[in-house]
Amino acid sequence: MKKREPPTPESFEKLLLWLNADREKAAEIYYRIHTRLVRIFSAKGCAEAEDLADETVNVVTSKVDWLRENYVGDPARYFYGVANKIYREYLKSRLTPVPPPIPDKTVLEIRCGCLEKCLNEKATAKEREIMRGYHEGEGRARIENRKQLAEELGITVNALRIQICHLQARMRPCVEKCFQKLER
């Protein structure tokens, strides 16, 4: 897939101005759009999600003069439209994905150790307890455990699910960093 040149500083400033007259708000909007593009590309199985998001920005920036004069609507939707086209181009050259390999026991033990370390360092005792309760049991028993845990916490099962999601989102980069360090 042929890549465009990254935007010049002047073009990028124009892009930010298009997003919002306030530069700080514009930067927040830009960051939010870029992050969501990366997540969508990831969900669609793109190995180079960041690159594709950058390419989307490059294309949109190249049209910013026209957009500032003519486009009406949420800029995020325009970015998405461009991203969609870039994704279809990407599909033409994508290698067939293979299932994720299962790491061997030693690697898994290292990751497990890192998880324990990160939970101790980055989670409160209460959060660790909730995590443990959330992952107790298997199958039907696990579902029942989660309902019970949510009741005890006085929240809905969905709220508990989101809470766990946020906690795991904090743990994952910590575990990766720890693993990369130990793997060397």
Add this chain to the structure above:
Amino acid sequence: MREYLLGKLSDEEQQKIEERLMVEDELLDEFEASKDDVIEDYHAGELTQNERHWLEAHFLASPEGRERYLFALAKDRFYQPAPDPKPRAGWFERVRSAVNMPPWMWATAGSTAVVILIGVVFIPKLISTGRGEVFNGPALVGSVTSRGEGAPPVDKIKLPENAARLKLRLLLPKGSAAATGYKAELDNKTNTSPVEVEGFDNEAVSVTIPRNLLPPGEYLIQLSAADANGTSRTIPREYLFNIIE
């Protein structure tokens, strides 16, 4: 969100979801939580085959998907540690203990064998369905060396979609000493995993390998034999095969 991640939406519906993700903050939390849910279900084997394939071809193909998958594996290991397995009696030990059984136990074993025989003869389909379809692969000759001149061509195997396991017949070298049991290890170039030995005779050993150990790639099976005196020896053959898409 779950349906989106598992490929159950039309193109148009997918695009609508994606457009909403770009502008609706509330949807993002649900999106992120759903990713964790589907990875958990994937790991627990609770997805249909189509759902598995879609996830493997999409979210799990991305670096983020793989990172979440590895995190899920570590989490599972951490919260559900597997008990230490009791050493399983080898074939020889089981036969030896059977020989030492009192007569009344022989009668019970005899009647059990009849029941099992009936089961094997009349209900093979039920067993197959319960464990998933078994795909009978080729008989592998194996070679002393798998590389360079004289190495035989490597068998390429395409697993049917409904196959849960691959069965291979590994031909033993001519004149191999009789063994009381065999062990097989599957090597995928990164790590090795033990695989089930289904049966053996003087000519070959049959193994079955679960599909989840066989993503497309190159594989080697190493056999070792257990002798009557309890010693173990490696069979000097490399059984190579490729799994292709």
